[in-house]
Amino acid sequence: MLKSVLLVRIIGLRNKVIWLRIISTEVYRKYKDMVMYYSNSIQRDVGRGLSVTEIAKKLDLAPGDVLEILAVAEKDIPFEEWERADRFKARK
Amino acid sequence: MDTRLDELKRKIEDYAFGAGALVVGVASPQEVAKYAPEGHRPSDFFPKVKSIIVVGAGKMLAGAWKCTDPRWVGVIGGRKLKEVKELSFKVAEFIEDKLGYYAVPYASYSLANGVWDPGISIKLCAELAGLGTRSLAGGIILNPKYGFLYYYLVLTSAPLQPDSPLNKPVCPHPTCVKMWEKVQKTPCLRACPECLSGELENGRIKWMQYNRQLCYPRANWSRIGFQKALFEIINENDPEKRKMMIFGSTFTRYVSAIANSLEISAQCFRCVEVCPVGKNHRVKK
Numbered sequence A: 001m002l003k004s005v006l007l008v009r010i011i012g013l014r015n016k017v018i019w020l021r022i023i024s025t026e027v028y029r030k031y032k033d034m035v036m037y038y039s040n041s042i043q044r045d046v047g048r049g050l051s052v053t054e055i056a057k058k059l060d061l062a063p064g065d066v067l068e069i070l071a072v073a074e075k076d077i078p079f080e081e082w083e084r085a086d087r088f089k090a091r092k
Numbered sequence B: 001m002d003t004r005l006d007e008l009k010r011k012i013e014d015y016a017f018g019a020g021a022l023v024v025g026v027a028s029p030q031e032v033a034k035y036a037p038e039g040h041r042p043s044d045f046f047p048k049v050k051s052i053i054v055v056g057a058g059k060m061l062a063g064a065w066k067c068t069d070p071r072w073v074g075v076i077g078g079r080k081l082k083e084v085k086e087l088s089f090k091v092a093e094f095i096e097d098k099l100g101y102y103a104v105p106y107a108s109y110s111l112a113n114g115v116w117d118p119g120i121s122i123k124l125c126a127e128l129a130g131l132g133t134r135s136l137a138g139g140i141i142l143n144p145k146y147g148f149l150y151y152y153l154v155l156t157s158a159p160l161q162p163d164s165p166l167n168k169p170v171c172p173h174p175t176c177v178k179m180w181e182k183v184q185k186t187p188c189l190r191a192c193p194e195c196l197s198g199e200l201e202n203g204r205i206k207w208m209q210y211n212r213q214l215c216y217p218r219a220n221w222s223r224i225g226f227q228k229a230l231f232e233i234i235n236e237n238d239p240e241k242r243k244m245m246i247f248g249s250t251f252t253r254y255v256s257a258i259a260n261s262l263e264i265s266a267q268c269f270r271c272v273e274v275c276p277v278g279k280n281h282r283v284k285k
Ligand code: SF4
Pocket: B137, B138, B191, B192, B195, B196, B214, B215, B216, B218, B219, B268, B269, B270, B271, B272
């Protein structure tokens, strides 16, 4: 059962209602590292990363929870990494 | 196998090569399903699938490696990727219009559900279709003739004879084995020690690890670079500074990158550039 994904209501242009799916920050903090560990974020030669559904089963979360945690965690790298990346790629 | 099915396969291959494919192979959906988890099997995406055609192309222009600004490789890479995508659409249309079978192009690079949990592994399909093997460089599929290529899939209801995986790994190249014996490094490991690690033993990969999260800001995700920059801008309290951030050169490049998959936060080729596999295609007069 989905236990932690909240929907946030935003009033957009022309009073149109927009819904954003978000994960509760508490659940995010608690599971972020484990979700990333089981995902294919670090790929080792033995075995493969687990799918969202498989991670959900392992951590007793709903796939929707894992999806949201992963979506945020994959981007939760300091912005400096993007600046470093720019320099890395510009080096001759 | 029925010769009519071989004929069907030959027609598709001929069309794909004529439309710009450099390599074409067929993988069996049942074989893919043996390795892929539930929900990520070809029939989970397209229940009518009988064959998976893997098309590979997008060989980098040799001149791109010679530009003074190495990011130009990334700019051209973005364009090459689109060409292969177009190719997969054309092959699917050919199968439907000329051969009368269902066909659908598939690219797992498009963010499934907004995360990197691809519906079908293109690498797995390319390997099983005999187009290459995984490499120390982030597990990218190296084709023995061309080295790095972009791959797309076409799932079809046409029954085709599957190809076999290569029986000899493409990576490590003999020159990498020699280098390893001397300095315990290979060209790719030396080019990107942060993302890539591994060891060779008896001329083969003993173990390897790819830190995708670190590769991420360099090779992938122009959209995410944009999101990251946007987040920084929103958090900036000073409106004057915010203006400089939005109109400045970096954010302008991010905006351009999301539209065109360009160089700023996508398309790093450092590990590919040094890889000897397919190097002859990078040398011209
Ligand atoms: S693509 Fe770039 S960042 Fe990623 S592993 Fe290769 S050299 Fe490293």
